[in-house]
Amino acid sequence: MTTQAxxxxxxxxxxxxxxxxxxxxTQAVAGIDLVVPVGAIYGVLGPNGAGKTTxxxxxxxxIEPDAGRARVLGHDVVAEADAVRGLISLTGQLAxxxxxxxxxxxxxxxxxxxGLRRAAARARADQLLEAFGIAEAGGKLVKHYSGGMxxxxxxAASIVVTPQLMFxxxxxxxxxxxxxxxxxxxxxxxxxEGATILLCTQYLEEADQxxxxxxxxxxxxxxxxxxxxxxxxxxxxxxLHVRLLDPDRRPEAAxxxxxxxxxxxxxxxxAALSVPSADAxxxxxxxxxxxxxxxxxxxxxxxxPSLDEVFLALTGHLAEETDGAPQALEEQPS
Amino acid sequence: MxxxxxxxxxxxxxxxxxxxxxxxxxxxxxxxxxxFGWRGxxxxxxxxxxxxxxxxxxxMFLLLFxxxxxxxxxxxxxxxxxxxxxxxxxxxxxxxxxxxxVALNTDLTTGVVDRFRSLPIWRPAPLLGALLGxxxxxxxxxxxxxxxxxxxxxxxxGGALGAVAALVLVVVFSFGLSWVFSVLGLLLRSxxxxxxxxxxxxxxxxxxxxxxxxxxxxxxxxxxFVQVNPISVLATASRSLMAGNPDWVSIAVSLxxxxxxxxxxxxxxxxxxxRH
Numbered sequence: 001m002t003t004q005a006x007x008x009x010x011x012x013x014x015x016x017x018x019x020x021x022x023x024x025x026t027q028a029v030a031g032i033d034l035v036v037p038v039g040a041i042y043g044v045l046g047p048n049g050a051g052k053t054t055x056x057x058x059x060x061x062x063i064e065p066d067a068g069r070a071r072v073l074g075h076d077v078v079a080e081a082d083a084v085r086g087l088i089s090l091t092g093q094l095a096x097x098x099x100x101x102x103x104x105x106x107x108x109x110x111x112x113x114x115g116l117r118r119a120a121a122r123a124r125a126d127q128l129l130e131a132f133g134i135a136e137a138g139g140k141l142v143k144h145y146s147g148g149m150x151x152x153x154x155x156a157a158s159i160v161v162t163p164q165l166m167f168x169x170x171x172x173x174x175x176x177x178x179x180x181x182x183x184x185x186x187x188x189x190x191x192x193e194g195a196t197i198l199l200c201t202q203y204l205e206e207a208d209q210x211x212x213x214x215x216x217x218x219x220x221x222x223x224x225x226x227x228x229x230x231x232x233x234x235x236x237x238x239x240l241h242v243r244l245l246d247p248d249r250r251p252e253a254a255x256x257x258x259x260x261x262x263x264x265x266x267x268x269x270x271a272a273l274s275v276p277s278a279d280a281x282x283x284x285x286x287x288x289x290x291x292x293x294x295x296x297x298x299x300x301x302x303x304x305p306s307l308d309e310v311f312l313a314l315t316g317h318l319a320e321e322t323d324g325a326p327q328a329l330e331e332q333p334s
Numbered sequence: 335m336x337x338x339x340x341x342x343x344x345x346x347x348x349x350x351x352x353x354x355x356x357x358x359x360x361x362x363x364x365x366x367x368x369x370f371g372w373r374g375x376x377x378x379x380x381x382x383x384x385x386x387x388x389x390x391x392x393x394m395f396l397l398l399f400x401x402x403x404x405x406x407x408x409x410x411x412x413x414x415x416x417x418x419x420x421x422x423x424x425x426x427x428x429x430x431x432x433x434x435x436v437a438l439n440t441d442l443t444t445g446v447v448d449r450f451r452s453l454p455i456w457r458p459a460p461l462l463g464a465l466l467g468x469x470x471x472x473x474x475x476x477x478x479x480x481x482x483x484x485x486x487x488x489x490x491x492g493g494a495l496g497a498v499a500a501l502v503l504v505v506v507f508s509f510g511l512s513w514v515f516s517v518l519g520l521l522l523r524s525x526x527x528x529x530x531x532x533x534x535x536x537x538x539x540x541x542x543x544x545x546x547x548x549x550x551x552x553x554x555x556x557x558x559f560v561q562v563n564p565i566s567v568l569a570t571a572s573r574s575l576m577a578g579n580p581d582w583v584s585i586a587v588s589l590x591x592x593x594x595x596x597x598x599x600x601x602x603x604x605x606x607x608x609r610h
């Protein structure tokens with residue numbers, strides 16, 4: 001068991017060096033270093049298949065790394081796996097709840113497994129159901145829950161005993177905006193109470209909203225690391241975003257903007273494109289060029305580059321891609 | 335405005351809930367296994383369809399075989415019922431064991447196993463705990479057949495005691511066999527695949543036994559197979575217990591086979607489960 005004394009010795013929640021994992025011929029994680037201080041929300045950002053879940057599974061002691069070493073709250077994930085398990089919890093894509101039990105039964109089950117006595121486990125379950133706004137559905141089977149309710153039970157199950165480190169794996173995938181905001185609020189509340197969160201996400205907005213630090217990973221490697229602001233700064237200080245009336249004229253618009261402002265980046269939205277630009281006056285010239293050429297503009301704005309652009313600048317492809325087809329690059333006019 | 339207010343209350347309640355806990359001492363191995371046993375019992379209650387699935391087929395066979403073939407196979411339906419009932423008891427309970435693998439695979443595919451494996455508990459606890467729920471299912475599946483037999487006019491010479499002894503033997507045998515399906519559950523991709531593979535194995539094995547026919551009436555090679563089929567041995571043992579005239583050799587062989595299956599497949603299950 002962990003005592004207060006050996007907790008005080010470490011101010012790092014995660015310290016991983018060169019962890020790697022292959023499945024057969026596929027290298028899922030090709031050597032990742034991570035340093036996460038206690039009390040932070042740290043985002044691991046990358047597209048599907050980048051190695052996020054495998055990284056979490058190694059850090060959460062579900063699989064052993066082929067190479068490298070990792071310590072979680074001062075304990076080695078292989079040699080001291082049991083000590084690590086006593087301090088962490090998982091939620092999101094990779095850890096779920098039992099759909100054939102009710103929400104309350106799931107929470108009581110976890111409470112009992114974590115060592116609470118029967119009465120204490122029941123009281124804790126009721127407290128969590130109440131706090132997460134699912135008290136009324138507590139007696140229904142989880143398989144009849146909505147996606148948002150399910151996710152809340154899932155998170156509640158992860159804090160039956162408050163963990164010191166929580167792994168949130170794509171916690172808002174498939175949720176409506178309201179449920180997503182609720183999950184974010186829960187994550188912030190957890191950190192306010194002193195927990196550390198490792199957040200894996202493919203939503204750049206999510207990392208931007210929650211994370212103090214971000215590691216961008218692609219094809220099993222960390223390709224960039226820093227605060228959201230640092231990452232944005234790495235691709236320029238400002239950006240012009242344009243949405244066209246006619247998506248077919250995007251290549252032409254890209255050419256015009258490139259002449260007036262600088263190289264354009266094509267967004268996931270087929271009618272939209274962006275140009276990194278520090279100079280507001282030059283951005284205005286770009287808009288004027290488009291207007292003069294008769295390219296219809298639906299909307300335009302100037303602001304911080306989005307993390308989408310950061311990702312594109314770093315990897316050459318968009319973050320939301322699922323099967324790795326680098327469509328944005330192929331479409332780009334030469 | 336009211337939405338924002340209620341969200342704030344939520345956040346406050348969530349913060350209170352998070353702050354409220356101190357980590358209790360972790361539970362012992364037995365306590366964790368018993369908690370999983372409790373989970374197994376809850377599932378029997380919440381998913382009665384599973385039990386229905388496995389009992390309907392043997393009930394159907396019992397009725398069909400008794401009334402359709404009883405007269406021609408054994409001379410009379412009551413004579414045949416006497417012969418097949420202990421065998422159908424075996425069939426009913428053995429079919430239920432396939433669901434041990436299905437349940438395990440369901441846990442794997444939904445991600446519940448990952449949550450359990452990230453807990454600081456004795457690692458095989460979920461597997462051993464599941465046995466408790468399985469036992470309840472086996473006993474119900476067996477009891478349904480015995481009760482139906484009695485309703486149809488079956489009167490075991492061994493009395494209630496003989497029937498209970500046969501049920502206990504079959505349930506104990508199933509503890510051994512269920513690990514085979516647990517291994518399937520850990521190796522295959524979906525609960526349905528486990529169900530199909532499981533029944534593809536258990537169905538012909540049950541029919542190529544002495545559950546429904548006397549092996550003496552079969553062609554040579556088939557008879558030889560039926561004689562050594564462990565399901566025949568188990569059916570013979572169960573028949574002898576229900577008749578009040580225990581065949582100790584068959585009983586011992588049945589228990590030996592169960593022990594051998596457990597000795598091979600229980601460690602394999604645990605290994606696959608821990609390393610999954």
